[in-house]
Amino acid sequence: MTSLKISANRSGREDAMEQRMQIRMPARRSLASELVEQLRGQIEAGVLAPGDKIPTERELVEDSGVSRTVVREAIARLAAEGMVEPRQGSGVFVTEPPPPAFQVTHGELGDLIEVCRLLELRLAVETEMAGLAAERRSETDVAEMQGLVSRIAADIADRGDGTEADEALHLTIARASGNQYFVRFLEFLGTRLVPRRGLVTDESPEERRDYLTAVHDEHRALVDAIARKDADAARQAARRHLEHGRGKLERFIERQRGADKPARRPRG
Known part of the structure; x- marks a missing residue:
């Protein structure tokens, strides 16, 4: 085990200046990594x-017992992370933290009502995303989308639900829009916001087949509109697809309420 001890030096705060923190890390970790973790923690x-x-x-050299090279590497890493800022002739200072990023908590994702609200957000974003994809898509984009639609159909025929190909299709449409923020938005939120596995497995085989077939038809209509470069039709197809998913989710919530069960996301 390797041990580093670093004292915190804070101007005008004697208690913090006297505070000393100690960490213990496995010896296989580099000294620079240990020092980075210690300073980041403070x-x-x-x-x-x-x-x-x-x-x-x-x-830092005196307090931690490491070399100047180790200290410089640790400071360089923290600066690269944006946590500290070296100032010529003055030293190294802690920076202001960035504003909190948009995020959705695990609790919100687990609550079906919150999932429904997030689906409304997706509906607003992906409707325009589909229109832009129709205007900007390449032939390669179209070929990839059509291949994914075929994969979804094959998966459904094999008694699957096409989830993986479905996710890939939405991301391909996002990339075809030519706007990286659509891609990042979908990657962040994820396309599993509607828990399709849970929503379909509580129904009869016929209802499950009908639902998945309808989803496949919606995907095909959306891709066909994008292939034709018909932006309005693409927006309409995207809206129909997402509204269908939202309606399915709302009905599932009502069934849960009717059974006096918490409206929690079913496990896939």
């Missing part, structure tokens, strides 16, 4: 606040 815990000057290179 920053995230507020021991070193935005605007504070971190201990000097010499102080």
Whole structure:
């Protein structure tokens, strides 16, 4: 085991200046990684606040017992992460944290009502995304979309639900829009917001087949519109597809409520 001990140096705060924190890491980890984790921990815990000057290179060497090379590497990593900022002739200072990113908690994803609200957000975004994809798509994009539609059909015929190909199709449409933010949006939210496996397996085989067949037809209509470069038709097809999913989800919620069960996302 390797041990580093770093003292926090905070201007105007004697208690924080005296605070000393100790970490123990497996010896296989580099000393620079240990020092990075120690300093990052002090920053995230507020021991070193935005605007504070971190201990000097010499102080870090003395406190931790590592070389100047290790200290410089650790500071360089923290600077690359945007957590500290070296200032010529002044030292290294803790930066202001970035504004919180858009995020959805696991609890929200687990609540079917919240999933329904998120689906409304997808509906607004993906409707326009489909229109832009129709205007900007390449022949390669179309070929990839058509291949994915065929994969979905084959999976459904094999008693699957086409989830993986479905996700890939939505991401391919996002890329065809020519706007990377659509891609990042879908990658962040994920396309499993409607828990299709749970929604279809509580129904009869006939209902399951009808639902998945309708979803496949919606995908095909959407891709056909994009292939024709018909932006309006693509938007309409995307809206119909997502509204169908939302309606299915709302009906599932009502069934859960009718059975006096919590409206929680079923396990896939």
